[in-house]
Amino acid sequence: xxxFKGCTAVITGGASGIGLAVAxxxxxxxxNIVIGDIEAEALDRAATALDNAGIPVExxxxxxxxxxQIATLADAATxxxxxxxxxxxxxxxTTAGLAEELSDTQWDWVMxxxxxxxxWGCREFLPRMKAHGQPAHIVNTASMAGMSGGPMxxxxxxxxxxxxxxxxxxxxxxxxSRSNVGVSVLCPAFVRTGIARSDRNQPDGMxxxxxxxxxxxxxxx
Numbered sequence: 001x002x003x004f005k006g007c008t009a010v011i012t013g014g015a016s017g018i019g020l021a022v023a024x025x026x027x028x029x030x031x032n033i034v035i036g037d038i039e040a041e042a043l044d045r046a047a048t049a050l051d052n053a054g055i056p057v058e059x060x061x062x063x064x065x066x067x068x069q070i071a072t073l074a075d076a077a078t079x080x081x082x083x084x085x086x087x088x089x090x091x092x093x094t095t096a097g098l099a100e101e102l103s104d105t106q107w108d109w110v111m112x113x114x115x116x117x118x119x120w121g122c123r124e125f126l127p128r129m130k131a132h133g134q135p136a137h138i139v140n141t142a143s144m145a146g147m148s149g150g151p152m153x154x155x156x157x158x159x160x161x162x163x164x165x166x167x168x169x170x171x172x173x174x175x176x177s178r179s180n181v182g183v184s185v186l187c188p189a190f191v192r193t194g195i196a197r198s199d200r201n202q203p204d205g206m207x208x209x210x211x212x213x214x215x216x217x218x219x220x221x
Contacts, residue, residue, distance in 0.1 A: 001086065001137045001182070005030030008081040010073065012064050012121065013091030015042035018141065018188065022088055027055030031086065034077040036062030036069075038091075056081070064091045064117035065109065074124050083132040087125045089118040089163075090141040099154035107155050114159035118166060129181045136181045140167045144189045 001007070009026045013019040014035025023033045023046070033055055037043040040061050047059035058080045062073045077084050093113045095106045118140050129136040145153070146160030167185035174183050 001135055004086070006032075007085035008032040008034065008077060008083060009086035009088065010034040010036070010077050010084055010125070011088040011090055012036045012062060012070075012073070012117065013141075014059075014088075015039050015046045018186075019088065019090040020046050022090070023050060023057075024053070024055070026086065027053065027057070032056045032058075032081045034058045034060065034073070034080065034084075036060045036064070036073045036091075038063045064121070065112040067116075067120045070117065070120045070124050074128065078128065083134060084125060084128055085134060085136045086139075087121060087129070087137075088139045088141070089121040090139075091117060092141060092143075094153060094156040096152050098152065102155065110155035111159050111162075114156065115162040115166075118163050122166070122170060126181060130179060133180055137184065138170070138181060139184045139186055141186045141188070142167065144187050146185075146187055 004026050007030075009023070009031045011019045011023050011033070014023050014033075015037035016039075019035065019037070023035050027033045027050055033050055035043065035046060035050075035057065037046070037059075038061065043059045043061060047057050050057040058076060060073050060076045062069050064070060074084070091113055093110055095102060095110055097106070122138060122140075125138070129138075140163050142163040143156075143160040145157050146162075146164040149157040149161075164185055164187070167183055170183040173179070174181060
């Protein structure tokens with residue numbers, strides 16, 4: 001897609017970081033913006049900032065680890081702006097520790113937010129985007145961690161490798177079927193976001209952790 005004027009873009013993890021930056025830029029290009037995020041207060045601030053900039057925006061509190069909430073996000077976007085042309089599956093979290101010592105809850109949380117939510121998002125939005133037949137596109141945020149692994153973050157690496165594989169598979173399917181919906185995967189390296197503070201959104205009772213390092217506000221790539 002090259003022209004976003006009048007299009008509708010849906011972005012998860014849209015209250016801050018990469019998601020908010022994408023929302024702002026697409027809004028400046030003339031798109032209607034729908035942002036989903038688990039953090040209600042941050043989401044409200046982001047929506048207010050976009051609205052003050054003259055960007056049409058709908059904000060939906062969304063926990064992407066819950067599949068039904070992704071469907072709710074899609075329904076809200078359709079109800080407000082009708083056809084959806086751009087989806088950015090961007091929400092992400094991480095945790096730290098030896099792979100065998102992390103709990104099932106920690107593993108499930110990272111895999112649900114980082115990988116399963118992308119699968120669910122594509123499965124929920126793709127049929128809607130194909131149905132209207134207009135040019136459309138999906139971007140899935142992976143990471144350089146989806147290209148090469150490392151220690152102490154096995155769930156994160158596994159999830160991001162999965163996003164890369166999923167995206168490449170969808171790209172080939174779109175090419176073979178000559179679909180109106182293109183697919184890309186974004187693999188950032190170090191970006192100043194809040195992912196190193198993912199524990200603020202972890203499920204109750206999961207236990208604390210600390211991601212050591214000098215750049216506590218960076219997305220690990």
